[in-house]
Amino acid sequence: MRAILLALATATTLAACSTGTTTTGNGVKVYRISAAKTSTIQYRMLDSVNELRAASGAGPLQLNSQLNAAAKTHAKDMSVQNRPWHFGSDGSSPLDRAQRVGYSGRYIGQTLSETFESELQTLSAWMADPNTRRILMDPRARNMGFAWHQERNGKIWWVLDVGT
Numbered sequence: 001m002r003a004i005l006l007a008l009a010t011a012t013t014l015a016a017c018s019t020g021t022t023t024t025g026n027g028v029k030v031y032r033i034s035a036a037k038t039s040t041i042q043y044r045m046l047d048s049v050n051e052l053r054a055a056s057g058a059g060p061l062q063l064n065s066q067l068n069a070a071a072k073t074h075a076k077d078m079s080v081q082n083r084p085w086h087f088g089s090d091g092s093s094p095l096d097r098a099q100r101v102g103y104s105g106r107y108i109g110q111t112l113s114e115t116f117e118s119e120l121q122t123l124s125a126w127m128a129d130p131n132t133r134r135i136l137m138d139p140r141a142r143n144m145g146f147a148w149h150q151e152r153n154g155k156i157w158w159v160l161d162v163g164t
Helices: 002-018 035-055 065-081 094-100 119-128 130-136
Strands: 021-023 029-031 107-115 143-150 156-163
Touching (some): 035 119, 035 143, 065 094
Antiparallel strands (some): 107 156, 143 156
């Protein structure tokens, strides 16, 4: 566990170097993401999750474009609803959204967050919670979708979907 936390701390430091961080007038640090960084951030998250999974004996995940699409749709919708929760403004569940985009695997679960922090700081928080950690470390998992929506004020709505 100590090695995992050290790896996350190192990755978080590197992430801060590669993406703009600003501070608001209220002293809140805002992690700014440009559209050009989408694949970099998605693969940095995938690599980090896979390192954690390997350390626990679980197999690696692959990014899945359908789950990425479901995650992106929900991240935008959470921003519209202004609340981090698993149901869409149309009443859809995470499973409904995965099916809508054509995902045919077995849906395992979803982690989400509303924050100004980076993806790796968010992953660290997810790993500290037993419920979200269970989703990320599920040994049956083979696919991952990861996306976000960033508001003008810098708030980021992160969504990570996992399936078989």
